[in-house]
Amino acid sequence: TDNTAIGYFALHTLKLGIGNTATGGKALYSTFGGSYNTANGYGTLYNNSYGDYNTANGFKALLSNKGSYNTAIGSYALQANTGGGPGVNNGNLNTATGFNALCSNTTGGLNTATGENALYGNTTGFGNTASGSRALHNNTSGNNNTAIGNIALFSNTGGYQNVACGTSALYNNTTGLHNTALGDGAGSELTTGSNNIDIGNVGVAGESNTMRFG
Numbered sequence: 001t002d003n004t005a006i007g008y009f010a011l012h013t014l015k016l017g018i019g020n021t022a023t024g025g026k027a028l029y030s031t032f033g034g035s036y037n038t039a040n041g042y043g044t045l046y047n048n049s050y051g052d053y054n055t056a057n058g059f060k061a062l063l064s065n066k067g068s069y070n071t072a073i074g075s076y077a078l079q080a081n082t083g084g085g086p087g088v089n090n091g092n093l094n095t096a097t098g099f100n101a102l103c104s105n106t107t108g109g110l111n112t113a114t115g116e117n118a119l120y121g122n123t124t125g126f127g128n129t130a131s132g133s134r135a136l137h138n139n140t141s142g143n144n145n146t147a148i149g150n151i152a153l154f155s156n157t158g159g160y161q162n163v164a165c166g167t168s169a170l171y172n173n174t175t176g177l178h179n180t181a182l183g184d185g186a187g188s189e190l191t192t193g194s195n196n197i198d199i200g201n202v203g204v205a206g207e208s209n210t211m212r213f214g
Contacts, residue, residue: 010039013049027056041075051084067091067109074098074116080123083107088126098133115150121157132167149184172205 003020005011010022012029015060015076019042022028027039029046037054039045039088044056048065054072056062061072068083069092080103083091085144088109096102101113103120110127118130120137135147136156143160147153152164154171162179164170168188169181177194187198193208201212 007042031137044072049084061096064089069093071095072099072102076103077101078105079103079112081105083109089124176208204212 002018003011006023007027008025010027010028014031016033017031017035020028022039024041026046028037028048031048033050034048035052037045040057041059043060043063045054045062046064051066052068054062054065054070055170056072058073058077059075060079061077062081063079065081067081067090070078072078072201074097077096080198081091089107090134091107092109094102094111096113099116100116100120101118102111102122104123106123108122108125111119112129114131115133115135117134117137119128119139122139125142127140128136129146131148132150132152134154135152136145137154139156142156145153146163148165149169151171152169155174157174159173159176161177162170164181166184166186169186170179171188173190175192176190177188179187179196180199183200185202186200187203189205190196190203191205193206195209197211198201200214203212
């Protein structure tokens with residue numbers, strides 16, 4: 001009911017879903033009972049079966065999706081998102097804008113990635129915000145991090161509740177927690193230390209509970 005399909009095999013499997021719009025070859029191909037999804041581009045939301053209220057715009061954006069309330073704009077954005085079911089940790093409520101943004105995300109939720117390859121490696125991390133090319137690029141399971149600036153928090157894997165503002169800020173942080181870095185290159189030498197504040201200072205590898213200015 002009230003579904004629109006334009007393109008080869010678009011909405012091919014649909015049986016129960018309503019309010020879906022698919023434009024492009026194999027867009028929303030596997031949707032069976034999902035509703036109120038919008039897919040524009042070849043292979044967008046291809047594997048979505050029961051996910052609802054998703055929007056995908058770009059080649060293979062949200063390709064593997066089974067989650068809900070996701071928005072992906074850009075080729076391969078949120079391509080690996082699977083999840084499915086209620087709750088944040090089921091690949092729900094993510095927003096990815098840019099080529100390969102949140103490309104590897106599987107079950108992580110409440111993430112926002114803006115910029116090419118932003119949060120590229122994220123799989124299960126949730127509540128992260130990355131704005132800038134390759135910001136939080138290597139994050140996999142880290143939660144509640146904020147990276148603003150190109151390659152900010154680039155190396156972070158499992159660290160959480162870090163704030164980096166500036167190009168390459170906290171670049172080498174991997175598992176450190178509760179660090180704050182303001183300024184281009186700020187805290188870029190920190191690796192595993194926690195509870196640091198670096199403003200206009202690169203910091204020192206491994207240190208914790210330290211404030212550095214200028």
